[in-house]
Amino acid sequence: MAELAAKRRKRRRIRMSFGDRVFEAVNFTLLTLLMVVTLYPFLNTLAVSFNDATDSLKGGIYLWPRKWTLENYRFVLEEATIFHATLISVLRTVLGTVLTVLCSAMVAYTISRPEYVLRKFVTVAFILTMYVNGGLIPTFLLMRDLGLVGSFWVYIWPGLVGVFNLIIIRSFIENLPDNILESAKIDGAGDYRTFFSIVLPLSTPVLATVALFTGVYQWNSWFDVFLYNSSYEHLSTLQYELQKILQNSNASQNAPDFIAAGNTGASMVTPYSIRSTMTIVASVPIIMVYPFLQKYFVKGMVVGGVKE
């Protein structure tokens, strides 16, 4: 496909009419504008995070800090609450991703086996949950009754196996060359062996996709923290801390408290600068990872998007 497209492009480069040139220019301008609109808010936030907090309040910071400082980062990283919340975020991301990838792959493998007698039953049981769910309150009551409120595991158990993940992994396994799995069976490999030493290693691309989606989901979650663990500070996450600051600075009455709290000696931080700094801290891990997995998640989305 890519070769065909390349050939097509080469052929079309031969002659360009005036109209085509205009089209090209307009297209280039529009796409550049899109990049600017997408990136500007991030770059602006980055600039504010490196700018002196009191100076930022005067406004007029666009793409470059006016008064450079690392004070905001020092404050955010030294703040015990934020540091601890970051740890919890990392923990839930790592643990949640590993468990989800492993468990989803396992179920996906079983429902990709044509001979499995419970295949239909398992598939339908999972797919039905795309249509019906108990909703907020019943789920909340269940978590409470299971003793998961006030527990770290409330971040892990509810999302253990997702239907979307199941679908994309299953269709990937189904598209693996038949003879590989066949010859494994002939060599006497049982289902455990086949799964762990053949299917898992061969499925790296799709597992990378699922890992990215799950990791991003876990890292970005704040609502489950708010719902189940808002009164358990030791289980707070980075995103939830950021959300609280956001809401506080929204109400703005609470802002003076926070400034006072951050006013340590000579240095001074403001909700605005802390917010910007935490935004950067919360986004950097994602920004560093997703571009490298682009090839994989694009493929995953195409499969999932059509089959979903």
Place this chain on the structure above:
Amino acid sequence: MENNLAYTEPSAAGMSKPAGWKRFFRQLVQQRALVVMSVPFVVWLFVFKYLPLWGWTIAFQDYKPAKGFWDQKWVGFQHFEFLFGDERFLRVLRNTLVMSSLNLVLGFVTAITLALLLNEVRQLVFKRVVQTISYLPHFISWVVAAGIIQAVLATDGIVNDLLMWLGLLDDEVLFLGVGHWFWGIFGASIVWKDLGWNTIVYLAAMTMIDPAQYEAAEMDGAGRFKKMWHITLPGIKPVIIVLLIMNVGYLLESGFEPQYLLGNGMNIDYSENLDIFVLKYGINMGNFSLSVAASMFKTVVSFILLFAANHIAKRLGEARLY
């Protein structure tokens, strides 16, 4: 699916019941590895996804958390009747429908436009850079996005600065404080966040278009724009239609995070949607019964819509939900 048929056939082909069961259990024992790898997760599924459905009974009770199930007072459809007479609920329903329609229309139009534009880019490096950057907002959390959007729209934010500089505004405006602008802000926000992400499927569909069509059009003297309009766009029409139908199934799913995080007391009449209503009545006010009634209404309508959408998509002979 085809393979599956071959395996289920024998049992369906008039075998006597006991033998069928015996065979079934024998296979189950044979396939115990597969059973071990999947059945625990079905149990998990039952507990975490199906058990909460039991909680729908709360919608028909005058639920008091302190009482046990048998001591609750049953009130029939009273809460549903209240909901449909409640001005606030009807406003919430309106907001939900408006915002999800906005999401649907804007999402499709902008994503298809961007996909068409990207498809015309010849410099592969430039294309790749635009794509990578356009995916970025999809991956960051709504908390971060909401913070960024608030900063951009603040009285000293870039939007105010730009509009004043252009002379379009005389005075700074607190955009999120003007209720009837919320839908517009919401629309712009979701486009900003998911525009690039939504192009993925269309761009994939475009690679499937037969290059011969473009060559034929070139022979006929079609320019870039004409080819885009008469070949590329019709070429992805089937994908557009299927995705459109499937998305209609999510008409009551207008999202939760953007409305909750960008909403405030000043725009609540326009930002509050079904999910926020459910959260406020349930968690903040402790009126569990009303909250469950509202969310049950949402699930049942969504269920019908999704099933209908899937059915229609299936009849069109295109991709379907599963």
